[in-house]
Each structure stands twice: as C-alpha cells, then as structure tokens.
Amino acid sequence: MSRAVGLHIAVLAGLALAQFTLPEYHHGNLARIMVLAAFASAYNITFGYAGMLSLGHAMFFGAGLYAAGLAAEFGGIAAPGGLVLGVIAGALMAAVVGVLALRTTGVSFMIVTLMFAQAAFLTVLYFGEWTRGDEGFVIASDMRRVLGLDLADPATRYWAAFAVFGAVMLGSLAVARSSFGRVLAAIRENEERTRMLGYDVFRAKLMALAVSGAMAGAAGAAYALLFGYVGATFASIQYSILPLLWVLTGGAATVLGPFLGTLLMFYLIDVSSSFTTAHMMIVGFALIGLILFFPKGILGTLRERVVPWLP
Template sequence: MNARILALHGGLLALLLVLHFVLPVYHHGNLARIMVLACYAIGYNLLFGYTGLLSLGHAMFFAAGMYGMGMPFHHLGLGAELAFLAGIGTAGALALVVGLLALRTLGVAFMIVTLMFSQAFYLMILLAARWTRGDEGLVLAGADRVLFGLDLTDPDIRYLLALGLFALCLSAALWLVRRPFGRVLVAIRENPERAELLGYDIFRHKLAAVVVSGMFSGAAGAAYGLMFGYVGASFAEVHFSIFPLLWVLLGGAGTVIGPFFGVLFMFYLIDISSGLTPAYMLIAGVALVLLTLFAPQGLAGEVRRRWLRWLP
C-alpha cells in the first residue's frame, strides 16, 4: 500500500491517541462518541460512497447491533464480549435479509424500500416493549459493562476502546476499497452495465456491500450501547438514518477518511450553535448549505480534488 496513504491515516490515529492525554474532560468524552459514530459513517460510506447505493434505512443496522448486544446482555446476563459479537451478527443477518429483498429494486425504489424496512424495524422495537422497554429503552448496569476485564464506565478506557474500534474500522475500510472487491464496487457505482459486461456478478457484489456495511454499522451500534450504557428506540428513528448520509456528504463520499471529518464537523457545528441560540438548527442548516455549495465533494473530497489526488 502507498506509504503516503499509510502515513496519512496512521497520522490521524496517532493524533487521536495524543489527544487522549491533552483534551479537557468535555471534549474527551465528545471525541469518544465521535469515533464510534464515525465507524457507523464508514459503514454507510462503503455502501453509498463506493457502491452508489443510497439507503435511508441504515439506522436499522445500527439499532440491530445495539439491541442484538443489549438484549442478551440485559436479559440473559451474557458477557460483554459475546454480546458485542451477537450485536454484529444480528446486524449482519438483518443486512443479508434486507439486501436480498431490497436489491431487487434500483435507484429511488431502493431508497424507499430501505426506509420502509427501517420503519418496520423501529415499530417492531416499540411493539416488543416487553423485552425492549419501548421508548424507555434499556439501561445497562455499569457494574456489568466490563470488556476483557476493562471497566467501560471509566472515561479513559472508553476513549481508548473507541479509538481501537475506529482504528479497526478505518483500517478494514482502507484495505477493502484498495482490494479488487473495492475496485469492482467503484466500477458498479460508475457504470454497472459495463461492469456486468466485463463478467462481474453485480447482484453478488452489491449484496456483499450491504452485508459488510450493515456489520460495520452494527459494530458501531453495539459499541455505542456498551460504552455509554443505553440502548434506545430513538437510534432506530428516521433521523438516525439521515445522519450518516449527511456525515458522508460533508466529509467526502468515496473517501476513507472523510466520514470521520463529517461526523466531527457536524457534531461540533450543532454543539456550538445550540449554545448560541435555541434556533441552532437554523445556523447548522445555513452552514451545511454553504458547505454544500462551496465544497460539493465534501471536506476530504475537496482536498483530494485540489491537492491530494492519491487520497483513497
């Protein structure tokens, strides 16, 4: 792999590690959340940015990972390690089923079908209130949130585990998009007819992209629930499917590093503007419109277009 690419992505991880020792408490906690959510955005980017499939239902995979972890953890006393794997497995299985059905459609129809599946999943969470606690959600006992002997209620441990998960997702995404599989996904995005003419199985590659994307998102959901001790239906709502789309567009669709900067930018844009006025969404909306107008390829996308052509 190109040394410049490794240096750039490794430099970001090194910077995040250094920030662990110097950030004030408030920003330290924020950055831990941002890194977990960035894993969710990376998963979405694999489907949208690299494969060209616009989903409006990705919250169901994030929530599937969260509830797939949280319910056996809360009700069955399953250990955090196995519960985390159960969350990823649940999200992957759901992504496989949804992919097999939704990929029978194209374009806008795919977007609508994924939205419908997501809404059905959200309603299922509410209707199964006996186990999910409905709108109240599940509060995971702090004393039980121990992963490989590490106390997840400790902010320092939580930050380092969030960094570890982000490093794993970032590295896996970088490896995937630079492998032949990733090149085929880009070919499908650019010209599916030509890719099919070259002998590639379009449906199989799209299905694999949906499953991998769902597992990334499920890992983020399971980690979020474990680290912050709450599993709630709000994470399955429509707006939580819109967020990753905005994060990827702002950071740069089709760039490995872009989703992180999209999450970081939007998180602090809302955080800062909410401290200035109750109409903070108006400020956030104006800023997003300006960024879209003057940096249409997103933050990392514009950097790639203007200066770093080799940026993956």
C-alpha cells in the first residue's frame, strides 16, 4: 500500500475514532463538516484537477438537496431513495449545464455557470408553493430512516456523514490517481496541447463536471436527510463561493485539501463569531495571510515544499 493511500485511510480511521471521543457540540459540528467537505471535494474535481473555475456548484448541491427533500415531502420516498435521486439530479444537471457552458472557457465559463446558478436559484423561489423558498421546510422524521435507523440520532447521523464523505474522498483519490485524472491535469496545465495530443478535451471536461455534479448532489441530498431541512439558501450564490474558499484554503488538486479547508473555515467562523459581529473581516485577514504564506493552499504548498507524494 502506497503512502498516499495509507494517509487517507489513517484520516478516515481518525474520523471514525472521533465518533467516540468528541464532545457533543464538536461531534455534531464534525458531522456537518464532513458533508460540506464532500461538497468541497466535488468542487475540487472541476476546479482543482480540471482547472475549470465554476461559480455554479450551488445548483448541483441544491439539485441533490431538493431531489431528496421533495421526494420525501411529496413522494413519500425515504432516505435511501432520496440519496440516489440526489446523485442522479446532481449529475444530470451538471451534464446539461456542461453541454452548454463548456462551449466557453476561462472567465466566460465562470460567468455562464454563475448565470445558470442564479437562474436555478430564482426557479426555486418562483416555485415557492412547493419549495417554500427561503423559509424552506423540514423533512418528516419517518422519511429520515435507513434500515430502521433514525438519521436524526447523533451517532447514526455521524456514521452516515462519515460514509458519504469517505465515499466521495476515496472516489476523488481514485480520480486523482487514474489516467482520467492525469488527462484532467493536462487540460488544466495546457488545454490546447492536450487537444493536439489527440485527447477529446470537451468529453473529458464534461465527464469531470458530471462526476463533480453527482458528488455535489450526493452531498446536498445527505445534508437534507441528515439535518432534516431544505431551503433556498443552499442554492444561492453563497454556496457556490464557499466551496471555492474551502478548496483554496486546504489546497486545490489535493484530495485532503477540501476537508482541511472546510474544517478550518468552519471553526474560524464559529470561533470568531462568538466574540465579534465582524467575523467575516477576520476571515478576510486569514485569507490574505493564506495567500501570502500558502499561495497554493495549505496542503498544496506543503506538497510543493515538503511532501511531493501527496495526491
């Protein structure tokens, strides 16, 4: 077993052990962080590995969130089916958006994905009779059960979040170490040269976006089912910017970077907001320091300077 695989298994083992050792408050926080880190890992596929700066991932997360939530609310579909629907919804939306948005590159791609995301957000608000808009709705407890286990129970919720995060993280590791991942890295570094070498760049980028959408949809569905709430806020532009910040903090194109970035940013906001209303200013100063001392994110800079084997 390689050092890289061993490291990621050790991280999962540490998270499993944390289930039995963390205080109640941090236990609940870590469950939430793992789901959001799965979302950040999804974003890292397109931004970190394929070099596509998207501001539309909130619509993929929201697609999974609403697929699971609306299926439970109006279709009577419980948690396992809701999670599957979330994955399908995220992947389909990413594929449809990708077919259109990938006709552009660079800043144009960013703007197009932002426009699609805003259109999706406004659609959620327009159909407020079903989605309940910003107010949102709570998923009934009987729809949040898997094999007789209640996802509202803290221990069950933690293990479910752990399973979702573990699957997404190991999937990201498989992509990073695969020939497909190397093609994405080549596209990120020099798209024209990759095309000249005979690779179908459009197809590779579309596949990356679809995989990313499926992962983001899984994270959205998991969030809805584990925490029992569905609301339009999760489809807003804020949830397109947050995964970008998490990935930049931890290190783009590193498998563990999204988790580290999500963990640090979550607690930075949590701790700073407890003693000041200007907590976002503290976050801003932290990001400036990050750019100055860790220009490629924490793990990205460490890989460049200390641990070159880190995927």
